[in-house]
Amino acid sequence: MAQVGASFKSVQTQSRLHPARLCELHPRQRQMKRVGLCSSFQTCGGCAQPPSMKADIAVHSRSCAGLRARSFCKGRFAKAAVLAHESSCGLAASCEGCNRRFAKADLAVHLRSCTGFRACSFCKSRMLPANVAAHERSCPEVATCSVCNHRVAKNSLADHQIQCCVHAPFSQQTLAAQSDGMKIVMYHGTSERNAASIRREGRFRPSTGGMLGRGVYLSKDVQKAKHYGPVIFRCLVSVGRVKKIDRQGHPLQKTWQTNGYNTAWVPPRCGMVPSGLEENCVLDPDRIQILGAL
Numbered sequence: 513m514a515q516v517g518a519s520f521k522s523v524q525t526q527s528r529l530h531p532a533r534l535c536e537l538h539p540r541q542r543q544m545k546r547v548g549l550c551s552s553f554q555t556c557g558g559c560a561q562p563p564s565m566k567a568d569i570a571v572h573s574r575s576c577a578g579l580r581a582r583s584f585c586k587g588r589f590a591k592a593a594v595l596a597h598e599s600s601c602g603l604a605a606s607c608e609g610c611n612r613r614f615a616k617a618d619l620a621v622h623l624r625s626c627t628g629f630r631a632c633s634f635c636k637s638r639m640l641p642a643n644v645a646a647h648e649r650s651c652p653e654v655a656t657c658s659v660c661n662h663r664v665a666k667n668s669l670a671d672h673q674i675q676c677c678v679h680a681p682f683s684q685q686t687l688a689a690q691s692d693g694m695k696i697v698m699y700h701g702t703s704e705r706n707a708a709s710i711r712r713e714g715r716f717r718p719s720t721g722g723m724l725g726r727g728v729y730l731s732k733d734v735q736k737a738k739h740y741g742p743v744i745f746r747c748l749v750s751v752g753r754v755k756k757i758d759r760q761g762h763p764l765q766k767t768w769q770t771n772g773y774n775t776a777w778v779p780p781r782c783g784m785v786p787s788g789l790e791e792n793c794v795l796d797p798d799r800i801q802i803l804g805a806l
Contacts (some may be wrong), residue, residue: 608640634665670695670748697803698730698749698792701740707805710745716797723784724757724776725766727793728800733780736789744806749792750799751775758782769795 605619606612609628623629629638635653648654648663655666664672700716710716716728730747731737737744752774757765759782768776773795780790794800 634663693750693752695748695750696732698732698747699734699737699806700728700730700745700747701737702743702745703741704743706741707743707745710802714802716800716802718795718797722793723765724768724778724791724793726769727776727795728797730792730794730800731790732792733789734806736785736787736791739787746803746806748801748803749775749794750801751777751792751794752796752799757784760784774799 605614607614607619607622607626607628609623609626611628612622614622623638626638628640630641630644631638632644632647632651634648634651637647639647653666654663655669656663657669657672662672702710718727719729720726722729729740730749734744753772754775754777755764755768755771755773756779757768757776758779764771764773764776775795776793778784778791781788785791
């Protein structure tokens, strides 16, 4: 009612008027004077209609064509006063992206689609374009791919690494295996009988008689995996700490497992494997996620 009242002009008449001035009043005012009732009237600031009783103000203001309602506070004001009110309305807030003003309750909805903001590529938070580059350099939701060194969102890193390993040149993958802590796509070939056991148990069983000793043998080269059987499993391997074994008779060739390493890696064309293809031996089967069979 305070806002409604602000759109009207108060016209106070004296409680007692000379009979000569009584004719200057509106007929309704004269009638009220004669019967001795309250003489406080208000004139509508929107349409300048004749004075109305205070009790009629609320009803009149709801439909007066000379008043405009504002979406911020729902108050109705004379058209000439609208701009002044909007600039200082306590229920309005400005969008930093487009500088438009909105009701505070509607601002959050607007920010989700405002074209003046850009979203972070990793966490999707929206911010001013000038702040995006600095935010992305330190965004907590970013991780670095161990194969291509590109920065990707943490929640899509596993899928990215799988695709990256599948499509990356084999030479690039080979170099990547020399670094610790990577996740790399590898292949494991086996017989139909062993494949049925692997599917049933959901994991590999380490072998003990290979050239690198105890562990699960895999290769990033699918052709190498085919030498061991007709069934080829594609796996995502967390290699952990890697030891390169690049010659026969290496002092840790069969003892790397007890020297703090998680994976032994035989580089391609090093003379360890007759075919010249690379090979990996992973100590813990739990480091191997089976993605499926080819």
